[in-house]
Amino acid sequence: MSVLPNHVLVAWMHDQQLSSRELAELVNGAVAQLTGRHGGLDDSNIRAWRSGRVRCPKNVQLRALELVSGKSATDLGFERRTRTPAPAPAKEEPPVLRRHLIQGAAAIAATAATPSYAASPRIGVTDVECLQQRFAEVVASDHRHGGQQTIEQQAAALSEEALRLQASGTASQRVRGYLYASAAAFRSSAMWAAIDGRRYNRAIEHMRHAQQLAAMSGDQAIQFRIWSHAGTMYRHMKRPADAAAANDVARTLAITRRDPMFASLGHARHAAIHATAGDLKATRRALDTAQEAMQRADPDADRPVWMRAFYDQAELDSLALSAFMSLAQYDAAEAHAHRCLANLRPHMHRSRAITTSRLALAQLGQGDLEPAVTSAMRVPRDAATSHPRVVEMLATLGSELRKNAPRTPHARLWTEYTRSLKGTTK
Missing domain, CATH: 1.10.260 (434 Repressor (Amino-terminal Domain))
Structure with a gap:
């Protein structure tokens, strides 16, 4: 057989x-x-x-x-062995012995009915995959809206849910690692939403939670994400030394040696940090290294959903744009802005709004008033009125126009346009 x-x-x-x-x-x-x-x-x-x-x-x-x-034996693909009935005893046991046997059998039955295993359901990969699907939804929402408190709160709540699942049952060591990584991933998304919304105290709180969870997970990809986010946070806070230290932690993880795409992102973000410190030479060198690493990376390699969803040539150009804006190299910034916009994927709504706003500022920095106002008016109204970073950049553009070209038709056009924007938020 x-x-x-x-x-x-x-x-x-x-x-x-x-x-x-x-x-x-x-x-x-x-x-x-x-x-x-x-x-x-x-x-x-x-x-x-x-x-x-x-x-x-x-x-x-x-x-x-x-x-x-x-699970039952049948649910695991087995069938129970059939027992052969025991022969009847030749004579009845003494009452004391029979009572002891009955009590012993009852104790064994109670142990079998309520062991520690029975109170703790098994948690498996299927449970983790459900969490990962919800994480993908958070990432997608962030790319569409960005910086919103609702995204931050949702991601933090999902992190707590992953931890409750961790405590609700038994699991293998690998599954527990996946659960800690999922909780850390949600926290890192909450951290990024807070950074994007300029809520830095909240971002620091999320960062500390995320770092602890990532360490327990042993997942280097999520550790990279958290430390890389920390570098970006400190850069936006104008703390380049702290930004460089945090990003160095990300760049020295072993995953950057295994996968050049992670190395590329680490170098690109370091270029933006060098720019905040005013180092043009180091900025250019880091961008060149990032570009070379991206060219070496396997485009079809298996990577986390958050990495696949955002890091590509368009994001590298976006970071270069940010760097050259910090250095007041407006012509180089504009070139990278156009490259970024040409390559942005359709779902990157937030990135498109930010890049378009930076493009307007780069054009204004070169004295090109008409292109600057035209670009700024292309920013979607919802981002122009609700995304903190976009609102801040467009406010800067308006103040620069009023300061340096107050009587020009371009300044008047922008003033009228911003009044209409305010009307849409009422």
Whole structure:
């Protein structure tokens, strides 16, 4: 008779991220709870279950597996062994002995009915995938709206939800790592929304939570994201030394050596930090290094959803634009702005609004009033009235026009336009 693998058990172990050795240890622990004796299983026994060579474990092992998994034998691809009825005793036991036997059986039954395993459901990869889908939705919302308190609050709440799931059941070490990484990812999104909204005290609070969770997860990609965000936060706060120190932590993680795309992002953000410090030579060198690393990166490599969703040539040009604006190199800034806008993906609404606002300021810096006002008027009205960074940049453009060209038709046009914007927010 042919041996058929137990695909159901294999699928469940994959979902739980359990190796054969790890499952053997869990079942041995449950057997010890049921009988007081170690189960004696090793990884070879579990492989025999998986392969179908053992169609059904011994009854105590199967009961232990049910306790560990929270599933029935049938749900795990097994059938219980049928017991042969024991022969009737030749004579009735003495009352005291019978009472002891009944009490012992009741104690064993109670232990089997309410072991520690039964109170703790198993958490698997499927649960993590549900969290990751919700994380993708947060990332998408951030790219559309950006900087909003609702995004920050939603992301922070989801981080707490991931931690509650962590505490609600048992899981393999790998699944626990995934859960901590998910909680850290949500916190880092809350941190970024606060940075984008200029709520820096809140961002620092989210950063500290995220760093702790990321350390427990062991996930270098999310550690990179958090420290890289920290560098950006300190850059916006005009603290270039702290920004460089934080971004250096991200740039020295091993993931930047494994994947040049992470290295590229680290160098591009460092270029913007050099620019805040006024170092043109270091800025250009970092941008060149970022571009070279991006060209070496495999475009089809498996990367986290947040990385795939935003970092590409357009984002590199956006960071170059930001850097050259800090250095008052307005012609170079404008060139990178046009390149960024030409390559931005359709879902990058927030980035398009920010880049268009910077383009207007770069054109104004070169004295090109008409192109500057035209560009500024292309910023979508919702971003122009609600996104903190965009509102701030457009206010700067208006004040510069009133200061340097107050009687020009371009200044009057912009004044009239901003009045209409205020009318839409009432």
